[in-house]
Amino acid sequence: MDFEKYLRIDKLPHIWCPGCGHGTILNSFIRAFAESGLDQDKTVVISGIGCSGRATGYLNFDTLHTTHGRAIAFAAGVKMANPGLNVVVMTGDGDGSAIGGNHLIHAARRNIDLTVILFNNQIYGMTGGQFSPMTPTGDQATTAPYGNIDQNFDLAKLVEGAGGGFIARGATHDPRQLKKIYLAALKHKGFSFVESFSQCPVSYGRQNKAGDAVEMLKKQQEDTVSFKKWQELSFEEKQGKYPLGILKEVENPESEYTESYQKIIKKLKKEEAF
Amino acid sequence: MKTKIFKPKKSAVLTQGNQAVVEGALAAGVEFFAGYPITPASEIAEGFARELPQIGGKFLQMEDEIAGMAAVIGASLAGKKAITATSGPGFALKQENLGFATMIEVPVVVVNVQRVGPSTGLPTAPSQGDVMQTRWGRNGDQEIIALAPSSVAESYELTIKAVNLSEKFRQPVVLLLDEVIGHLREKIHLKSKEEIEIYNRKKPESNQNSDQFLPYQLTDDLIPPMADYGSGFKYHTSGLFHDQSGFPDGKKETAKFMQDRLHNKLHNNLDQIIFYEKNIRSDDNAAVLSYGSAARAAISTVNTARKDNLKAGWFKLQTIWPFAEEAVAELAAQVDTIIVPELNQGQLIREVKKAAAGRAKVIGINSYAGDLIRPEEIRALLEEVL
Amino acid sequence: MSRYEIRLSGAGGQGMILAGIILAESGVMVDDLNVSQSQSYGPESRGGASRAEVVFDEDQIDFPKVIKPDLLVCLTQEAFNQYGEDLKNYGVIIADSRIDTTKLKDKLKNNLYQLNILDLAANKIGKEISANMVVLGIIAKIIQKKIPVEFIKKAIIEKVPPQTVDDNMEAFELGFQLKLDKRSYAYGRI
Numbered sequence A: 001m002d003f004e005k006y007l008r009i010d011k012l013p014h015i016w017c018p019g020c021g022h023g024t025i026l027n028s029f030i031r032a033f034a035e036s037g038l039d040q041d042k043t044v045v046i047s048g049i050g051c052s053g054r055a056t057g058y059l060n061f062d063t064l065h066t067t068h069g070r071a072i073a074f075a076a077g078v079k080m081a082n083p084g085l086n087v088v089v090m091t092g093d094g095d096g097s098a099i100g101g102n103h104l105i106h107a108a109r110r111n112i113d114l115t116v117i118l119f120n121n122q123i124y125g126m127t128g129g130q131f132s133p134m135t136p137t138g139d140q141a142t143t144a145p146y147g148n149i150d151q152n153f154d155l156a157k158l159v160e161g162a163g164g165g166f167i168a169r170g171a172t173h174d175p176r177q178l179k180k181i182y183l184a185a186l187k188h189k190g191f192s193f194v195e196s197f198s199q200c201p202v203s204y205g206r207q208n209k210a211g212d213a214v215e216m217l218k219k220q221q222e223d224t225v226s227f228k229k230w231q232e233l234s235f236e237e238k239q240g241k242y243p244l245g246i247l248k249e250v251e252n253p254e255s256e257y258t259e260s261y262q263k264i265i266k267k268l269k270k271e272e273a274f
Numbered sequence B: 001m002k003t004k005i006f007k008p009k010k011s012a013v014l015t016q017g018n019q020a021v022v023e024g025a026l027a028a029g030v031e032f033f034a035g036y037p038i039t040p041a042s043e044i045a046e047g048f049a050r051e052l053p054q055i056g057g058k059f060l061q062m063e064d065e066i067a068g069m070a071a072v073i074g075a076s077l078a079g080k081k082a083i084t085a086t087s088g089p090g091f092a093l094k095q096e097n098l099g100f101a102t103m104i105e106v107p108v109v110v111v112n113v114q115r116v117g118p119s120t121g122l123p124t125a126p127s128q129g130d131v132m133q134t135r136w137g138r139n140g141d142q143e144i145i146a147l148a149p150s151s152v153a154e155s156y157e158l159t160i161k162a163v164n165l166s167e168k169f170r171q172p173v174v175l176l177l178d179e180v181i182g183h184l185r186e187k188i189h190l191k192s193k194e195e196i197e198i199y200n201r202k203k204p205e206s207n208q209n210s211d212q213f214l215p216y217q218l219t220d221d222l223i224p225p226m227a228d229y230g231s232g233f234k235y236h237t238s239g240l241f242h243d244q245s246g247f248p249d250g251k252k253e254t255a256k257f258m259q260d261r262l263h264n265k266l267h268n269n270l271d272q273i274i275f276y277e278k279n280i281r282s283d284d285n286a287a288v289l290s291y292g293s294a295a296r297a298a299i300s301t302v303n304t305a306r307k308d309n310l311k312a313g314w315f316k317l318q319t320i321w322p323f324a325e326e327a328v329a330e331l332a333a334q335v336d337t338i339i340v341p342e343l344n345q346g347q348l349i350r351e352v353k354k355a356a357a358g359r360a361k362v363i364g365i366n367s368y369a370g371d372l373i374r375p376e377e378i379r380a381l382l383e384e385v386l
Numbered sequence C: 001m002s003r004y005e006i007r008l009s010g011a012g013g014q015g016m017i018l019a020g021i022i023l024a025e026s027g028v029m030v031d032d033l034n035v036s037q038s039q040s041y042g043p044e045s046r047g048g049a050s051r052a053e054v055v056f057d058e059d060q061i062d063f064p065k066v067i068k069p070d071l072l073v074c075l076t077q078e079a080f081n082q083y084g085e086d087l088k089n090y091g092v093i094i095a096d097s098r099i100d101t102t103k104l105k106d107k108l109k110n111n112l113y114q115l116n117i118l119d120l121a122a123n124k125i126g127k128e129i130s131a132n133m134v135v136l137g138i139i140a141k142i143i144q145k146k147i148p149v150e151f152i153k154k155a156i157i158e159k160v161p162p163q164t165v166d167d168n169m170e171a172f173e174l175g176f177q178l179k180l181d182k183r184s185y186a187y188g189r190i
Helices: A022-036 A052-058 A071-081 A093-099 A101-110 A155-161 A175-187 A201-205 A213-223 A227-232 A257-273 B017-027 B042-055 B065-077 B088-104 B131-136 B152-169 B179-183 B252-267 B294-307 B325-334 B349-356 B375-385 C016-028 C077-086 C102-111 C117-125 C128-142 C149-159 C162-177 C184-188
Strands: A043-047 A062-065 A086-092 A115-120 A166-171 A192-197 A224-226 A242-249 B012-016 B032-035 B058-061 B082-086 B109-116 B122-126 B145-147 B173-178 B185-189 B236-238 B276-279 B286-291 B312-317 B319-321 B337-342 B361-366 C004-011 C034-040 C049-057 C071-074 C092-096 C112-115
Touching (some): A022 A052, A022 A175, A043 A052, A043 A071, A052 A062, A052 A086, A052 A115, A062 A071, A062 B065, A071 A086, A071 A101, A071 B032, A071 B058, A071 B065, A086 A093, A093 A101, A093 A115, A093 A155, A101 A115, A101 A155, A155 A192, A155 A242, A166 A175, A175 A192, A175 A242, A201 A213, A213 A224, A224 A227, A257 B042, B012 B152, B012 C016, B017 B042, B017 B082, B017 B109, B017 B152, B017 B173, B032 B042, B032 B065, B042 B058, B058 B065, B065 B082, B065 B088, B082 B088, B088 B131, B109 B152, B109 B179, B131 B145, B131 B173, B131 B319, B145 B152, B152 B179, B152 B185, B173 B179, B179 C034, B185 C016, B276 B325, B286 B294, B286 B325, B286 B375, B294 B312, B294 B337, B294 B375, B312 B325, B325 B337, B325 B349, B337 B349, B337 B375, B361 B375, C004 C016, C004 C077, C004 C128, C016 C034, C016 C049, C016 C128, C016 C149, C049 C077, C071 C077, C071 C128, C077 C092, C077 C102, C092 C102, C092 C117, C102 C112, C117 C128, C128 C149, C128 C162, C149 C162
Parallel strands (some): A043 A086, A062 B236, A115 A192, A166 A192, B032 B058, B032 B082, B082 B109, B109 B173, B145 B173, B286 B312, B286 B337, B337 B361, C071 C092, C092 C112
Antiparallel strands (some): A166 A242, B012 B185, B109 B122, B145 B319, B185 C034, B276 B312, C004 C049, C034 C049
């Protein structure tokens, strides 16, 4: 398959550090998109600020690099104005769970047809390693020099609580699974959310003596388990483990937001005709 | 419950200022509203919620003010004329994305029905306290277009103008109402479609090769054609300084070039952007210069003062940003005194003084606790200076 | 008519703002008459002071608010205390009969009409909330030379909920039938 047409080759090499997992996410996304059958010309990719925000620059679609945390809110405007467009959001853990957390939960609540890919490298990477809401308790960060006392989020549960219909988690140590998840997310009619574990050997790894990318990926593999296996684990065994895969998929295209609005428009038109 | 159906209205109607904004926007081709409820602007959101789906447009109540601003920018990129409305505290929250709209040159209209601040202030009382917030509320130097209607009829007219200016110059436009104008009901005459001039954004030729498309192309008028999302151009837009291709190049020359272009695309066309009305006779010694609701007392005062043979005239700004520097300089050369009534502690008067440059005495009358300036206050000052 | 200013004042929930809007709507029906209508808003809109203003003018209306009312309606003591003295020379005050007006009685002399508006609404219609329609009936009589009574009735029908039209029209008629002695002030300056 021709994957190059989805990239802006002249913008490469990318700015991400050696060993960064974000390229793996981008790679998996492109493979998923190629398989999805969606029209490249009718697809908009929107990002916020931070390392993840730069993804849009390398992707050959209509792309929008917005303000910090707001990508989902811009995306809602695009999708609502033209529901015929496929709208994908690429956001980071700081972007999407801290400054933009409100937009995430409300987009999930509305069930608006966006595909949100959250790059979770557990740190503010581009700005040099400040802790994010996804940094584990006890870890080091430049703004947590005595250890992080914040508790980190379980974003999948957050989005589920907000009403999200498609919730999944993937990780860069398993790009094949990532691709499969993205493909299912792109095809889901309604709001879909994919938390994507990524490694940051520079801004996170160095401070936390986590080793190089390979060691970080090994650790990522140890900390995760397939959703199927996870369900069989005891309460004790689940501690510190994250399930990977599609965690929830409820088909409810009727409640999709732009569809619901379209119904109002149609109803008003009918009444006018009488 | 039976839904009320949108019908063409009779031409003479009693309309509230906020509703006139809705009517004006629809007349100008607006098809999208996103925002967040706030007093005293909520009637605008309510109006759009009722009327937009009736014409196939979209209304979106967002989770906060910031999201409302983001969504209208997104809708505009998707090809729809889009508008949002708020009041001072909400306007403060919208500022970052308003700067983004300026940077990426997206036409949107932001209505601010001003109330007394700072902070929660007086939510149901009028103010002109956001004049400088409108001009300087964002990081960085940048121009903004701001119009300030002084009546319900002008709210209608200037909303149409605001939409047109935003489309023409690929530029966010702020419409500054205040609580009195927003809630005032007046008899106005709605125009028919044929009577309204509408400007639509310039788009690239559809047969243009998308590989060669430059979303920020340098054109003679400095306003690049804008492609709708989904029309096949696959272009990139960023809040970082970018070259003609839309991509950031990290060069300081690009940052300077772009800022100059953003400035010049407006400043080369001030005659199309700056609107004002005036009535100054050759022998008038004083002028009352005003905008927004303060203009009503100003004009009323001058009209009655002239009946008593006072030599006074009036000057009403409809565009407050960019400031009508040349016209005000000319006024200062003509009269001895310029009185500037404002519902704030003296904001636009700074620009008036700068433009007058000592050629006329500039005196403010200020009300900033929620009361309108009354004609008798201006009259007393006029008598003092004449 | 030359500039004519009406202020309706009372407590929140007495329908003063609706009465103001109805008057303004009736003014719109008159060709070449300009109308400005405003009100004080606020959290006090239930129970606290409430004020609606209407300005009519054949010329352009410059200042949109009441400067000195030609016609002032006060339904509460608080409203009377606050606005009673603002009246224009030869203006008219319609005050509810429950209001103690002694303080300004000498000053207002023939300008003051005290009418049992709230009692009429409560006893004859059974709803004190209809007081605003009684008020409209009184005003319709005073300004009928300039705004036809039919226009005000039409505006009422357009603005009140359909199932309340009969009650509202009955209250309007009660107000309209109230006796105002033909002192020149009442009909004078229109």
